[in-house]
Amino acid sequence: MDLASAKMIGAGLACIALVGAGIGIGNVFSSLISAVARNPAAQAQVQPFAFLGFALAEATGLFGLAIAFLILFVF
């Protein structure tokens, strides 16, 4: 296998990180919805935490994407 194809495969593999990010973001917002459905008065209190959690979960997926870019364009 030559280097170029190995790079392509590696970049594709790095994008598997998005699985975790998808699960994480889905989890954050499903928890937000069920929390607000149970106690609508708590929405103002829990929403900032939900967005913080969303940003943190999304970032983990982007780490994988950054690795993919590194593999494709830097090395």
Add this chain to the structure above:
Amino acid sequence: MALELHPLEQFKIAPLIPIHIGGLDVSYTNSALFMTIAVVLITALLVLGTGRGALVPGRWQSVAEMSYEFVADMVETNAGHGAEPYFPFVFTLFMFVLFSNLLGLIPYSYTVTSQIIVTFALAATVFIGVTIVGFVKHGIHFGRLFVPEGVPIILLFLLVPIELLSYFIRPFTLSIRLFANMLAGHTMLAIFGGFAASVGLLAIFPVLLDVAIFALEILVAALQAYVFAILTCLYLRDALHLH
């Protein structure tokens, strides 16, 4: 691949005014230009906005006061008591990151925060500053931050290295989070823009997708500034109150 895609070209640093001192290249680049624009805009908003000090605020004064109160509230709730002296630092960080992110969304402009060295410099400043605050306030007792309470001695051999690692990894996660978000978002916009340029009449679909991603990017730009500031607050609370 037949497509001519250069999604990473937008991140290229180009010198505008070449300056060389000794062997060092300290040219005024497009990156430095947009940092200057961000700082000038923030200063203009805050100084001109609050300059008149009207009792019933106008639009500009409202924006300036809302951003001030937003960060002041964030510092108070998240960093706890005794964090008031650090409010200006957190406010400066928040406004700089927010304005850099939003400026980068203007087509043909430059995103300062998509350079890892910029975000790493910000995160390293936070990390070093917070560590100094911790040592000044608690002296050698600052080390207690790494020793969880009420844990069997035998577990400490495992937990202390983990705590140490999670402490020293902070500047890296803080900087990579911001940088990767900006990089990925702008690359995605450029990739779909490249699709649109190469498929003729079908271009309407990638363009519509780009519009949607752009809306998401505006959210992400504000959200990442918020996350950067709130994590700074949480690190400060660790240093000030030790858990």
